[in-house]
Amino acid sequence: MTNNQKKALFSSTRMHSELVYNMTKLEGNPYTYSEVKTLLDGITVGGRKLSDQEQVLRVSKAWEELRSQIKQGTFTLTKANFIHFNQIVAENEALIVGCFRTGQVYIAGVEKYIPPKAEELDTVFEQMMKEFQQLEADVHTKAFWLFLQCAKHQFFYDGNKRTAQLMMNGFLLSHGLPVVSIPARLKRSYDSKMTRFYDTNKMQPMMKFLQKLADSGRYE
Template identity: 25%
Template sequence: MRDTAIEMAKRLLIDSIWKSANLEGLGTTFPKTEAIIANAPTTTKTEEVLFVINMKRAWQFLLDNIEYKNCIALLREYDKIVGELLFSYAGEIRTIPVQIGGTSWEPEIPQTGVIIECVNKIEQIEDIELKALKYFCYIARTQMFIDGNKRVAQLMANKVLIENNIGIFQIPIDKLEEFKGLLISFYESGEDGAIIEFMSEFCIRRIR
């Protein structure tokens, strides 16, 4: 039953990675993203190359392990893959404070037990699309890793949508600034209603 969503994810892989790169402020173009994935010559920054290669590997891992249960171990593996050669302690739960650009709000130091409880709680949500978006919000705001949290959040939202044959999660380039504003508001308030409504309308590419 998952073939359609999986094929959609594969077909739009370059597009998804390109949009993820722009969310991180890298400004990578679609042609450059395509060239990096194809291992073709292109003029770009090392950071952009590593970002694209790592996201490609993370997507491959996601699709190859779509049957794997949704848990903290999976989140850690996603972060380990996306962070290879890009930042220290990739895949390790954060133990030091972090700051987020665009806001003075700082997330608490995450606790493994609390993360496990929250993941289990999200898993109980019956509405699949809501579950995917709640995963995105929780992972992004908790900042459980030193870096790569939004990447992991996108991957997890995609896994939930794909394993239930709904479609894929992407943040449209033309909605990026609006999304970032909503994300900062969510970070500061903890209220996810507005950003979930936005993502439900603009960020889920449904197969039907």
């Protein structure tokens, strides 16, 4: 591991509770930041649904797995690893895990865009990764492009954006760059920009949004 990778991993570990909180909050999870910290310390939070608790713990497990792969040098942007991370974050939440979806899905609130048919997903994934490898851009731009394309294609029944965020950050960490997390306080702006991206396929607003977070130097 390089020194930059070690520094980025250390920062990610230090901000673990915040990363978990941000990701679950974007999914509408009611856990507060203090409740997330309490749960991750091994103390059950009263008055919360078991499904919400499990979602927090799954996201925590996924971040831990991501850091483990980076430390061991085993992180890859392969179909198998995408499926692996989706299975962690979407277990007991999605209709089917452990493979690409086998039926059609739609994105709530999106009117003009319909994700690819299930039988097209393998070809779509291969083409996406080919374009990714050929993309002449800096690491941040490539990472953000990957996130947006993964979210758009909806390879899974559920957990698509969570999986996409993890793979984006795995790519960043593998290049010794800090993780980029969408702050819970920016959920409304994030949702609005993502909806516009789905409907228009214009990536620039979301790319600027993510780059601003990266430039801030904060792991929110």
